[in-house]
Amino acid sequence: MKHVHPRPVHRSRALPGPPRALGEAAWHLPGFALPWVEGLYPELLAVRAQAPLRQLSTPGGGRMSVGTTSCGALGWVSDARGYRYTPYDPENGQPWPAMPALFAELAREAASAAGFEGFAPDACLINHYRPGAGMGLHQDRDERDLRAPIVSVSLGIAAVFLRGGHQRSDKPQRIALAHGDVVVWGGVDRLRFHGVLPLAPATHPRLGARRINLTFRQARA
Numbered sequence: 727m728k729h730v731h732p733r734p735v736h737r738s739r740a741l742p743g744p745p746r747a748l749g750e751a752a753w754h755l756p757g758f759a760l761p762w763v764e765g766l767y768p769e770l771l772a773v774r775a776q777a778p779l780r781q782l783s784t785p786g787g788g789r790m791s792v793g794t795t796s797c798g799a800l801g802w803v804s805d806a807r808g809y810r811y812t813p814y815d816p817e818n819g820q821p822w823p824a825m826p827a828l829f830a831e832l833a834r835e836a837a838s839a840a841g842f843e844g845f846a847p848d849a850c851l852i853n854h855y856r857p858g859a860g861m862g863l864h865q866d867r868d869e870r871d872l873r874a875p876i877v878s879v880s881l882g883i884a885a886v887f888l889r890g891g892h893q894r895s896d897k898p899q900r901i902a903l904a905h906g907d908v909v910v911w912g913g914v915d916r917l918r919f920h921g922v923l924p925l926a927p928a929t930h931p932r933l934g935a936r937r938i939n940l941t942f943r944q945a946r947a
């Protein structure tokens with residue numbers, strides 16, 4: 727009798743679990759993006775070819791450890807003057823690459839699974855982490871309509887996400903995010919402080935020593 731070969735799936739937990747509430751209006755959807763990931767990679771490469779990753783300066787005078795780029799009508803940028811969304815990539819003066827239809831579809835379906843119907847993102851921020859890179863506690867408040875949720879898709883090596891409260895001083899809860907996980911934040915949870923611990927060294931079978939996070943936003947309302 728021939729061996730039955732299991733289909734190779736690249737994820738760092740045995741099974742994608744059921745949806746988990748992270749707040750009144752915040753959900754962790756373990757493995758939700760797994761059926762999409764193979765389709766996302768080539769789109770991601772095409773976006774990065776047009777709008778390469780860069781390490782942005784921050785108003786505080788530092789530089790982000792995370793490499794970023796964007797696609798969609800608006801892209802998120804940071805420099806000495808502050809944070810904002812712009813229709814053009816400041817690196818080359820060109821419009822940001824269009825949002826791939828598959829990205830928008832995934833974001834819409836994830837938002838719907840979390841109870842937010844009709845999510846139509848106009849911005850996708852792409853964060854690229856190498857081991858050692860992280861993101862300090864912050865709020866996302868550069869979007870015009872804070873009633874729309876944010877949808878975040880994690881790819882590659884695992885990260886520890888920090889879910890804080892509404893004050894910077896609130897002690898954050900640690901949440902492990904694996905390849906293919908999606909989190910959706912809206913409503914009363916939309917302005918929570920959050921961050922990502924510096925990544926531990928690891929290698930993902932498909933993406934190598936990196937984590938990529940796609941965050942979908944409705945920036946212009």
Ligand code: MD3
Binds near residue numbers: 876916919921941
């Ligand atoms: C919780 N990115 O780009 S996305 C960011 O994994 C950012 O790269 C992280 O925070 C990353 O701004 C986390 C998940 C996320 C996004 C927005 C939130 C979580 C949130 C807003 C409120 C509460």
Ligand code: FE
Binds near residue numbers: 865866920
């Ligand atoms: Fe954020």
